[in-house]
Amino acid sequence: MTQTAKIAFIGAGNMASAIFEGLIANGYPVDQIWVTDRSEEKLAPYAARGLKATTDNDEALAACDIAVLAVKPQVMKTVVEAHRDAIQQYKPLLVSVAAGIDAESLSNWAGDDVAIVRCMPNTPALVQTGASGLYANALVSEQQRQQTEEILAAVGITLWVENEAQIDAVTAVSGSGPAYYFLFMEAMAKAGEQLGLDAETALKLTLQTALGAARMSTQSDLAPAELRRNVTSPKGTTEQAILSFQQQGIDEMVLKAMTACRDRAEALTEELCKD
Ligand SMILES: NC(=O)C1=CN([C@@H]2O[C@H](COP(=O)(O)OP(=O)(O)OC[C@H]3O[C@@H](n4cnc5c(N)ncnc54)[C@H](OP(=O)(O)O)[C@@H]3O)[C@@H](O)[C@H]2O)C=CC1
Ligand SMILES: O=C(O)[C@@H]1CCC=N1
Numbered sequence: 001m002t003q004t005a006k007i008a009f010i011g012a013g014n015m016a017s018a019i020f021e022g023l024i025a026n027g028y029p030v031d032q033i034w035v036t037d038r039s040e041e042k043l044a045p046y047a048a049r050g051l052k053a054t055t056d057n058d059e060a061l062a063a064c065d066i067a068v069l070a071v072k073p074q075v076m077k078t079v080v081e082a083h084r085d086a087i088q089q090y091k092p093l094l095v096s097v098a099a100g101i102d103a104e105s106l107s108n109w110a111g112d113d114v115a116i117v118r119c120m121p122n123t124p125a126l127v128q129t130g131a132s133g134l135y136a137n138a139l140v141s142e143q144q145r146q147q148t149e150e151i152l153a154a155v156g157i158t159l160w161v162e163n164e165a166q167i168d169a170v171t172a173v174s175g176s177g178p179a180y181y182f183l184f185m186e187a188m189a190k191a192g193e194q195l196g197l198d199a200e201t202a203l204k205l206t207l208q209t210a211l212g213a214a215r216m217s218t219q220s221d222l223a224p225a226e227l228r229r230n231v232t233s234p235k236g237t238t239e240q241a242i243l244s245f246q247q248q249g250i251d252e253m254v255l256k257a258m259t260a261c262r263d264r265a266e267a268l269t270e271e272l273c274k275d
Contacts, residue, residue, distance in 0.1 A: 004028070004029060004032050005032070005064075005065040005066050005147050005151065006032050006033075006034065006063060006064040006065050006066070007020075007023075007032065007033055007034065007064055007065070007066045007067075007068060007151065008034040008035075008036065008057075008060035008061060008063065008064035008066070008067045008068065008092070009033070009034065009035045009036065009068045009070055010036050010057055010060065010061075010067055010068065010069050010070060010071060010079065011036065011037060011069070011070040011071035011072075011079075012035045012036065012037040012042055012043060012046065012053075012070075013037075013070060013071075013072075014123060015070050015097055015121060015123065016035070016068060016070035016097075017126075018121075018122075018123040018124075018125045018126040018130070018155075019068065019070075019097075019121060019125045019126075019130070019151075019152075019155055020033050020035065020051070021126050022125040022126050022127065022128050022130065022154070022155035022156075023151065023154055023155060025127075025128065026128055026154045026155065028154065030049060030050040030051050031050055031051075031052065033051050033052065034051070034052040034053070034054065034060040034063055034064055035051050035052070035053045035054075035060075036053070036054055036055060036056070036057050036060045037053075037055065038055060039055075040055060043055065057079070057082075057083050057086070058083055058085075058086040061083055061086040061087060061090055061092055062086060062089070062090050064090075064092050065092055065093065065147070066092055066093045066095060066144075066147060066148070066151070067087075067092040067093070067094055067095070068095045068096075068097060068119075069094055069095065069096040069097065069098065069106075070097050070098075071098070072098070073098045073099055073100050073101050073268050073272055074272065076096070076098050076101050076106070076109075076272070077105070077109050077272065080094075080106060080109040080110050081109050084109070084110055084111045087110045087111065087114060088110070088111045088113075088114075091114070091115075093115045093116075093117065093140065093144045093147070093148065094106060094110065094114055094115065094116045094117070095116075095117045095118075095119050095148055096116065096117070096118050096119065097119050097120065097121055099120070099171050099175065099264075099265050099268060100168070100171075100264075100265045100266070100267070100268025100269045100271075100272065100273075101118075101268070101269070101272060101273060102118075102164060102269055102273050103116045103118050103135065103137045103164060104137075104273075105269075105272075105273035106118075107137065113139065114139065115136075115137065115139040115140045115141065115144055116136070116137045116139070116140065117134055117135065117136050117137075117140055117144070117145075117148050118134070118135045118136075118164065118167050119132050119133070119134050119135075119148070119152065120132065120133040120134075120167050120170040120171050120174070120175040121152065121155075121156075121175070122156075122174050122175055122176075122177060122178050123178055124156065124178055125152075125155035125156050126155075128154070128155050128156060129156055130152070130155045130156025130157070131156050131157050131159075131174040131177075132152040132156060132157070132158045132159070132174075133159055133160075133161050133166070133167055133170030133171075133174065133175075134148065134149070134152070134158055134159065134160045134161065135160070135161050135163075135164050135166070135167050136148075136160070145160075167265075168262045168265035168266055169262055171261060171262065171265045172258040172259070172261040172262040172265070173258065176261050180254075180257070181210065184210075185206050185207065185210055188202075188206040188209075189202045189203040189206040190202075192205065192206060213227075228242070
């Protein structure tokens with residue numbers, strides 16, 4: 001990292017903790033990380049480990065170069081407006097991870113003239129296997145772009161998108177994506193039990209198979225379709241399962257689900273940003 005930026009995580013929930021725990025596991029100094037939340041109780045274990053933890057968002061904004069806004073979309077406006085003075089005084093780079101909250105609204109709520117990166121990360125950041133889509137407004141400097149990228153690259157892959165609307169597509173693919181795979185794992189483990197395995201065996205085999213397939217596909221030069229064909233012997237067993245999925249319209253089902261996800265991100269923008 002070019003320099004160790006002081007980072008504040010505003011909201012110590014699932015997504016923020018996945019990123020900062022991933023950073024810490026990757027060697028980021030704990031004393032460069034500020035974490036805020038409304039709950040002292042939630043912050044206490046972080047303070048005990050040497051992170052700077054406070055319920056005072058202004059204190060964290062004053063201390064840091066970068067503020068990761070990791071509260072729910074529904075409270076983002078209230079939170080940003082409440083801390084407008086500190087944002088204007090200290091001018092940290094704001095990195096919002098909220099689904100559906102556009103950069104222009106964030107900028108208006110923060111009092112304008114603020115460098116903003118919209119980021120759509122995902123929770124596998126916790127195990128340095130995250131995927132983040134990034135979009136910067138015009139006020140983000142080259143150095144700030146690099147800093148943001150280096151932070152998120154420490155917990156996974158990073159991809160800049162060309163236009164902000166694509167962040168909603170990133171949400172549909174990778175932001176929400178871990179949940180689709182967890183759902184599929186749940187279904188496979190359940191089916192394994194129904195086919196006669198005990199619950200523990202079915203789950204273990206399901207998880208290891210997911211890991212193996214993910215690792216193979218990311219390490220191989222072959223496309224997923226080719227790797228699938230390599231498992232599928234003509235007149236064999238896999239063929240029957242794949243046929244069953246295809247006959248039930250797996251492509252359409254996935255497209256429909258991801259479109260619903262993208263549409264919900266757009267609806268959040270309408271609901272929470274247009275007033
Ligand atoms: N979870 C995920 O997989 C992903 C989430 N995101 C985005 O990340 C953001 C956070 O989501 P997630 O981590 O799941 O949500 P969480 O509810 O787990 O985390 C949000 C945290 O912020 C706290 N909070 C609320 N108000 C304030 C405040 N004024 N100051 C400081 N902290 C506050 C909440 O406390 P309290 O509970 O008391 O309200 C809570 O602990 C969302 O905008 C979401 O769209 C993006 C990608 C993936
Ligand atoms: O479900 C949500 O709204 C958040 C954003 C992407 C993943 N989780």
